[in-house]
Amino acid sequence: MRSLFEAQQAVLAGMTSDSDRFSYVGSILRSLFQTAAVTALEIVRELTPDPLENTDLAALAKRFDKPSDGLPVEVLELVTPIIRGHVQRTYHLGWFERDPHHGDTLASAATAWISFRNRKPGHGVVSKADIDEWTPKLSRLLQRSLACFSMTLPRVEPEGLKVRIGNQDLELRTPIVREGCPIVVSGVAARKGIWKLHGQTLAWAASDSFSIDLAQGSVFAEFEASTADKFGVVAVDFEGQQRMVFSNVPVRQTSTFEGRAQELGKLMAWINDPEERMLLIYGDGGFGKTTLALEFLNRIFDGETTLAYKPPSVVSYYSAKMTRWTDQGLVHLQGISGAMEDCVRELMFCLGPVLDKSYYQLNGTALIDKVATEFKKQGFDHDDVLIVLDNTETLATSPESVEALGVFLKQVGRKLGRVLLTSRRREQTAFEPLQVSALSDSECISLMRRLAGDHHTVAILQAGDATLRKYSNKLGNKPLLIDILVKYLARSTIGIEDAVDQVFRKSSDELQEFLYEDAWLRINELQRDVFLVLVSTAVPLDGKCVGDACALVEIQHIEFQKALDETYFGMVTDYGDRYDLQLVDMAEQFFRGKLKRRGEVGRERIEQFARQVDTLATDRQRAQQEYRSDRVAEGFRSSYAKAAKIAAERGDFGGAEENFQLALLEEPMNAALHDRFAWFLLNRRQRPELARPQAERAVKLDPDSADASLTLALCWYRLNELDKGDAEIKAAQRKGKAVELCQLRMGIARYYAAKEVGGTGRGYELLKEGKRYIEEALRALDPASPYLAKNLREAYRYERSLLALEYQFNRSSLRSEDH
Template identity: 45%
Template sequence: MTSSLEKLTHINSTLRSLLQACSIVSLEIIRRNLSSSEQSDFDYLASRFHQPADGLPGELLDKATPLIRSFIYPDFLRGWYEATPNFGSPLISEIIEWVEFRNKVLAHGVTDQGDIRDWTPKAETLLKKALSIFSNSLPVYTEGSAELVLPNHFENLRISTPLVYNSKAVVISKITSKKGIWKLLGQQLCWENAAEFLVDLPRENVFSEQGFAKAGKFNCSTVICNGSPHTLFQNIPSRQTSIFEGRSKELEKLKAWINEPEESKSCLIYGDGGYGKTTLALEFLNQILDGRIELNAPPEIISYYTAKMTKWTDQGIVHFRGISGAMGDGIRELIYCLQDVLGKDWYKVEGTALIDKVQQQLKEQGYKRDDVLLVLDNTETLTSSTSDNEELEEFFNQVVRKIGRVIVTSRRRELLNATPIQVARLSDFESTALMRRLAKEYGAKPILQAGDNTLRKAGTQLMQKPLLIDALVRYIARTAVGIDEALTSILRKTNDQLLEFLYEDAWLRMTQGQRTVFLVLVAITCPADEFSIGHACQEVGIPHDEFILSLDETYFANQTKQGSTYELEIVELAKRFFSQKLAKLTSTDREEIMNYAAEVDRYAREREAIDREYKKDRVAEAFKGPYAKAAKIASEKGKISEAKEFYELAIQDDPLNSALHDRFAWFLLNKAHKLELAFIASAKAVELNDKNADALLTHGIILYHKNDIENGDKFISKANREGKSESVCLLRMGIGRYHYSKSINNRDAAIKIIEESIDLFDRSRHKLNSADKYYAKNSRDLQKYIALSQQLLHDIKMTKGILLSEVIKVTDLGGFDRA
């Protein structure tokens, strides 16, 4: 450069590019690692990149730095706020000064020789200082793969925004979005030719307020309809009780309602507390899944949601404002059956706008109103005034008109245009039958020995209420008193007094460890689910199963099961009971409980971080386009040929998507059972991105299927280097060897391979992390294959002189997942 003015001009451009790059990197770090509540302040800043000003990066970094230091990397941009030995004053103050000079003089004023003389060395020093401070927070660019990857302290996060174009840094001029298509307009940072360029951005980009991947919440189930299998998506919890008695009339009404969609779009199950509204609803829904209810036209989606006025985030308990806010999550829940990602745009709308958005999304996937069944439980918790009731009624009416059919449970007779089903007292016959079944379950001999008249009289005194009947039978089973004495004790108490009495009785029968876990659960702020409860048990030092046993003996909590997972909701009166117990402890014991609770909350936040990490994996990246989403839905429904066609269309639409090729390979291997096609697809996924840990793992597994242990190990090891946990990689190596050993005819060689697999399983077990999202599955797989390998080793050693191929015939795996 021949003059100071040229030098100053180019330094300014370089500073602009550097500041934009660092601010966008910080935005991607926050988008991918922090919760929606923590990101909310950055939505507006991200939108301002549509027309970026020079002051924007400094403003964004000023907000991002303390957040990233607190949650992700404590040494992020050291020198931004602090004076440093090498450069003196904080960088932010000098950036502000440069922005003011640029705006006042270079952009909107007159530049004289004094400005050039003063600011050329000052800008050069500022650039060097910024490069030094930003150095450990900028991505490394790889020429061949054109990837931008952050250092290890950011877990090698890949930056998706194109900060490099044709191997040159860029300055972003504008971000545009029209009809869902995002584009970035910029210039290359080059003195000779600052060429303009225009590139497409993915729909979920750092500027679009879209979230990243989220674990699926729905299962795909098959039910028999008119003699033919029918698939549906559902998130229905397990039954609340294994002893369901009576309610035949109510079940018949529900069956009639669901088979007459033209007659009524909504159904209200109502009744006083303790009569079993939720129990009835869950029994009905689970009977549908069991095939015990004949349906004329089963729904395609069943979404179950328990209404609450609060939700938990890693910032603690958040209270909803208004009915639409509380019900919004129930409506959004539907969308999780269609996509794993709910972007931030889903949380920017409420009420009618949200209902319209859900309606549009369902229409795009080909769902009609009669295809959707939404179940909303405990809606009485949402309203406390007449205006609330009116708002709730209008909300339900819109949902029914635009989205699908609705089942509502409530203690009140809501003013809804719905088929009403009242859940009242049981009949004499039903209450007597329930008492006998419960007595047999709990071992209440006085009830088993009593006549029908005695039991009918007891049921009448208890208002045929299932909750009270259950309380009576449990009380008699524990105390061995007679029916009359037990009734006297129960009936003299109000419902609250009865529960307190039962709490105290249960408290005295629990072990000290069980009591401590309950006190911890009432002190935590995170949800009480199988993970947080399991960690609480671990901290206290009791087996998880021991605590679960205490739940069966108490009325402390409502347990909602969904498959192998569960959540507990400690009832309000029990919370007060436990709080009183906590207050009576010595300060030392109380501090110990609070320390346990703090550790469980920390663990829950760690799991949240791991779940956020999941947002960066193959699922979100793969299923972005409409064809890919359709392939996912068809695959989960078991429509293999249709899914394969959609995958092929998706790849035509997005041919450079490594994650999509990887998921196609997984589908071909595990669903279509086409090994050679799976090998081709996985090889393409690795070719497109040889740092995609998921693709590397899949390719290694497929090589194991081809009995290529050596190359399989190479790809699994590389997957480990690129971020896959050592435990899962060792597990896959062991599984691959286990299946390979069954194809070896040489007895000694087979024994050696099996012993290798057992050693790998043992090493994998020692590397398991209980906070890992897939801990439970990996742990089960380890237990399964350790047992299988040990049994196989025993069989081979006991079978001398016979070829292994004669011991174990393996001609057609029939889709069995060998790895």
């Protein structure tokens, strides 16, 4: 790719206008630094130990959803020392080293550019004096950057992109070249687990925008999957400052949001006014209350809207469900009170991934008081918490329960934080009301045309504004009905008039039944089977359960999602890399009717698949619960320990380390706390020499802990103490760690040890041992293990790496003989 960027340099040199050169050199730098950063992430993912344990990398990879110019610089600052330590000591020489010709480092020069870019082109005024000063500076920065990155810029080959690093070729999976041009990444995002890269080609004459599906196992997907906690961390701007916010808010529900400028303005005024505590978005079904709330919050998180007042530190989203995983396993919540209190418990997952039993034993005011007290201990005040409750009308239906809900919500708003509700009714609490009603005629016409473009609905695209206005009015200007109409027309041969009559004349239940039957006839047999499997399961449905059902039925997950998107069988809560699915009650009845009509053999096949989906989900949940209970909950039970976890998530490593030390003074005999501190030092701080004493202490305090032995073994391996690591990994296996995991770690350790000693007799011996351990790990893999996919990928990764290293040794040996 170096030649591609040099070609862009030539285009730059041929420009006569300083303004044009100033504008375009910024685009070239943006593309070059993104290329270097993505390449670095791929190198770290493939060639360094335990990359997915580094949540800092995961956080940076996640920020490619809306990449700033400063993001690649942050990535390079973090990964360059890691790659130099594990892969190639000469990686990006000049990044941290002072250049005698320029008097600074490339890292500092890049940071100066980002500072100027944010201050002037990004958010200020660019004067002629700025252009005159910075155009030559940026040209020099481009030249220096190309020189620094030249050896690790990918090569474009017929079979794909490859980079030469540490005497081996690494194939890149991220498509950072398109139509012979470098690209600028404008966003990398997932919808329901399907990853897409949005970008533009780097070209002066005409730059094309594009979107492309990323291959399974992309670097962004794998780093995202490594952050399994319910709450993620997002940076939010306000008043020229930035605040890290914990959030579990789903992504936007639609890419075709239209209108609602007045409602969005009222929401912005509310969140910027600290005196306003509670707001209710209400209106009839189909007007888009949830869509509005999620659009508003995601605009803030994506930086499309800047707040005038400090944002909350925690934004907790809850949509009413009657089935939940708890410490007791799968629980069907009984009564309205259980569902209401579950929204309060959801907040606690911000402080830790597992709740102790006391939170399930309390209810009502006692539960609210306990949660409020815990948040105060962690330094959060009332303004730091925003609770979003979606579809609250489902929590209470009788007059008595509606009144009880109002009392409960009042307590939540008074003691816990600010509250944003959506409901079909005016709840009986003192909320600031925001009614969502029909769209305007012009908004409806625009929405219909946008949806028609997405779904290739010819009848709508060919209709005039007067026709579309007429039918929008007949549908009450409801976004939901407009969406139904456009999708129905897209797969139907009837005209708009007949389609609207079908929608308009039927009752809600008749309309749904008509649409379900129509959709059922249009989806294929395998898609139908997946729906029947899902309706027969007992567990809460999420993307993993849907994926399991698709695998059993033998259909691609993405193909089933197309059927889900085109129908109204279920409500999807989309978190980007994952999603929850709740089948509509009437759809469940519809599916059960279809299942009854199947023959006995067909029904048994579907029910067997459903039992397998339930078993897989239960096993996954049990494994996660055991891991979190044994290793996480015990380690983070004190206030200082929880403060350390929060600080680490926010990137405040100094504060995290200080709080870990304070927590150890408070609980010096807590083995799990020592283990968690060791893990933090090993993976977040990359300091195995500091992690080892903590891991040794954990093993001494809890001799039966397999997790503590595993952490200590990894410390020894990172310190190149192979024998001591082997002894501890074998101890971890005796204490209960899976055979395949232990064999895998021993094989990985041999790979890095062989790299360290080089192509000597000992190096070849280590390669042979490493290959043997990886083979044994592959043979021992348990198909029922919830970690099967992760262990399998790691085993294949290091199997390839060991072969590549052996090839490297052989080539070096042949070259030595030739000389």
